Amino acid sequence: MGNVEDRTGGQTALSCRLVGRAFVERKDAITRDLFAHAERVEELPDGFAWRFRSDEPWPTTVLAFIAAERQCCPFFTFEVVFEPNDGPLWLRLRGPEGAKAFIRDEVGTPLDLPPDAHGPASVINPAVPMG
Numbered sequence: 001m002g003n004v005e006d007r008t009g010g011q012t013a014l015s016c017r018l019v020g021r022a023f024v025e026r027k028d029a030i031t032r033d034l035f036a037h038a039e040r041v042e043e044l045p046d047g048f049a050w051r052f053r054s055d056e057p058w059p060t061t062v063l064a065f066i067a068a069e070r071q072c073c074p075f076f077t078f079e080v081v082f083e084p085n086d087g088p089l090w091l092r093l094r095g096p097e098g099a100k101a102f103i104r105d106e107v108g109t110p111l112d113l114p115p116d117a118h119g120p121a122s123v124i125n126p127a128v129p130m131g
Helices: 020-032 058-072 097-109
Strands: 002-007 040-044 045-053 077-080 091-096 122-124
Touching: 002 097, 020 058, 020 097, 045 058, 045 097, 058 091, 091 097
Parallel strands: 040 122
Antiparallel strands: 040 045, 045 091, 077 091
């Protein structure tokens, strides 16, 4: 489960190490406890970025997500950015070719939901001109 593509020649396979019930429970938990609280989602060329408030519990929650996710999905690159002057926290989840599709298929993103289903999040898709 969770295998988008297998790579050879020393490249990393896009495959979650969790399977079955453990995978489903993890997916439900991170959606409910983290991603559902994003204020905004941006699509990146190689992944997605989620904006959260920078006050607690979000820094702790984001770092706990990264610590756990590195164990089951070692192909991801994680970036955390705190904007200046108590600005928001950004979690960027990136990866090799196929990672964005993996995120959409296995974790889901608000980009896949109708506009009224996002709750407080707004979505920016760089492929769609703004303005």
